């Protein structure tokens with residue numbers, strides 16, 4: 001592609017992005033494609049000779065775009081959000097244009113040093129003490145894996161990587177039964193094994209891991225000859241937003257000389273608002289904390305902020321340092337590839353820099369406060385509607401409900417009816433073994449009026465009239 005074409009198509013792509021965002025509100029949120037439709041429309045073999053850009057771009061618009069689920073839609077209420085604020089998209093254009101591989105300080109000093117600064121900014125924004133160091137990981141799953149590996153190596157006196165686990169003591173890691181599946185997978189990949197992830201049932205009312213049970217489980221394991229290695233706490237769990245009492249878990253973990261990792265992948269963004277910080281009170285005592293700016297905060301996917309109390313432990317766990325990767329010379333140089341599982345790294349700090357500067361913390365706070373307020377508003381209206389049962393109360397902007405007396409099959413049918421309608425998109429989850437409909441508000445494009453649309457779409461999907469109790 002010559003310079004002129006590069007310019008033409010870059011402009012086209014940027015313009016397309018603007019128009020795409022503009023037309024989202026009038027589209028169904030979820031793709032209306034049947035399985036295999038798009039696959040079959042793509043030829044089985046790549047072309048031998050180059051094709052016209054005009055044709056490629058046109059097929060992107062006619063074939064690909066309609067097959068997308070629109071995560072930037074104002075009424076995306078499913079899963080958790082994956083916001084890409086326009087300003088972060090602009091930063092991503094620049095990152096993509098430079099296309100640097102930022103594994104070492106010397107492979108892009110600006111990327112490394114901006115990353116250090118951005119993690120300091122984020123830590124301060126969340127009210128974390130400046131004693132934490134930070135690194136940007138690709139996902140919370142990777143951050144949790146890194147934390148679990150760190151727990152493993154520290155407990156095995158840094159011998160696990162070398163000797164393997166077959167002759168090692170049987171390690172145990174503790175969490176509640178509300179944690180995200182990424183915790184299970186980190187345990188598998190770290191070679192610790194699902195059977196050694198001790199999932200303690202959360203308190204049915206608070207959703208928190210009972211600290212006394214944790215203490216008892218650790219003691220019982222020690223008595224039985226196991227070797228406890230760490231605790232994983234959650235803040236704003238994926239299902240219904242359950243959170244552990246982090247202060248208590250830190251106390252128990254540290255009393256047994258165990259590291260504690262806190263997964264606040266979604267809820268962490270809301271911690272820029274001081275009034276929500278009770279949710280993770282005590283977090284300053286944790287050894288590792290992860291949250292995803294790519295969820296609620298608006299840094300486009302992917303961008304996961306990982307804070308560590310003692311990065312030496314992480315580097316000791318993950319650094320390989322073959323000769324050719326060593327940065328000679330200056331001391332105090334950070335090679336962030338030693339802080340994460342993948343070697344190669346994208347320049348993720350730039351979009352945070354653009355995002356935080358353009359919106360300012362106050363701008364981001366007011367967005368999150370709006371979402372929380374609007375979700376409470378919808379919750380209150382549903383709670384006041386006959387035929388609707390609220391199952392879990394709002395945690396920040398997340399709550400769950402179902403139609404009174406609905407069986408699991410009914411609830412699935414309700415979710416399908418709501419989503420097929422297209423005005424909104426939400427998902428289901430299980431609470432105490434039964435399906436519920438899950439709602440979260442978090443799209444940057446959302447406006448207060450979208451709550452009215454959500455209310456109407458939900459009642460239609462449940463087959464209810466708007467009747468106050």
Ligand SMILES: *Cc1c(COP(=O)(O)O)cnc(C)c1O
Nearest residue numbers: 139140141180182237238265266
């Ligand atoms: C989204 C989420 C994760 C997984 O995040 P990835 O960045 O996709 O790995 C983990 N834990 C919780 C609580 C989450 O909400």
